Amino acid sequence: MTLDYLLDAANWSLTSPDGFPQRILEHLGYTFLALVIAAVIAFPIGLLIGHTGRGALVAINLGNAGRALPTLGVLMLALALVGIGLVPVTFALVVLAIPPILATTYAGIQSVADETVDAARGVGMTEAQIAWRVEVPIAMPIIIGGLRNASLQVVSTATIAAYAGLGGLGRYLFDGLATLQYDKVVAGAIVLAVLAVAIDLALAGAQRLLVSPGVDGRGAGNRPTTARPAGRPAGAG
């Protein structure tokens, strides 16, 4: 049956190198590494562009261009240029994650009302204080929305790591297709889908913790709103 592989306890063994726990950990590892690198690069740039208003066109166009890039093509290009291994895979995933993070950070900072920024300046805050203590907290729902989008794409695309000879959940998909074991393919696809939904829910939870109650309306007794800018659905994989 198609669910045999998923429900076989032997495939859930903690010690097996091809078991689900090991593959999930590998998958999360690739995802986390790429997201951290992308955030370290994209967040400060988005913050700077949003705060100064300089280079806005770059941020907007980069966001659009990122959506148009086929993930598989970027990975193949990276593999062809850098060679097989973790470096090109991470490179491709970082390239995918930067546009949504940068574009939404910019959009979030930019959407902060001018009056609010003027008021902060009026009470004597420095530019850095305005950015960190006024703009970032107010823009937080939108910024996390971008991070959720980026993480979805990276989680899905990390499947391709297996195509480049690494591990992760993509192993089940490609190995299963190669050996015509459809139950293995289904198992990999289901675990991948559940992982993607779980990560998205975890970040939605983080959003509640990180966003000030005064910003999303919880503090004022309003209904909470979840900001979720339109991106593209989970990319390759």
Add this chain to the structure above:
Amino acid sequence: MNELWSYLETNGGNVLTALLQHIWLALLPVAIAFVLSLPLGALAHRYGPVRHVALTTGSVVYTVPSLALLLLLPGILGTSVLDPLNVVIALTLYSLALLVRTTADGLDAVDSTVLQAATAMGYRPLRRWFAVQLPLAMPVILTGLRVATVANVSMVSVAALIGIGGLGQLFTRGFQLGFYLPPIIIGLVLSVTLAVIADVLIVALQRGLTPWSRAGAR
């Protein structure tokens, strides 16, 4: 550069076939989803519970990785893994998830006094919907259509991983040839160009459909 041209000279036919398949596989789902999203978006706009169900389902669908969906659909539909129908259905679901939301948002944004004025002028509900409500909601709806189209054009490539045509085949071809650059670069350039052209066409369509947005930028 020379390598690119010589690859095109010897494989021009294959590249063209892949391009045409790509256009077909990317745009057909957008067209289907667009037609379906108008009534569904109208229902979501009008009835709160419908909206809640549609948007929640939509965001879950949106979260499922495309490769996973492409591989799960054959088991659910009984189709072959290699059937292009899986790609069309998967991309239609993603586009629909996005377009129902933007259609509902677009209809929400129409000023209710405008609708009252139309009613007062004697517009019956159906005519009012097509002649007043829908055109005024169009800019928001078309923004969603742009996002869905560009996303589809880039996502179709994934289908090549499971052996279905489109420009993604050029990427897997480059992989099989030991990371041979020409097909990879040609695939990337064509895919991005296609996305840009589709985007520009929808913007042109939007200008044609909503002449008032240019006339009075107040």
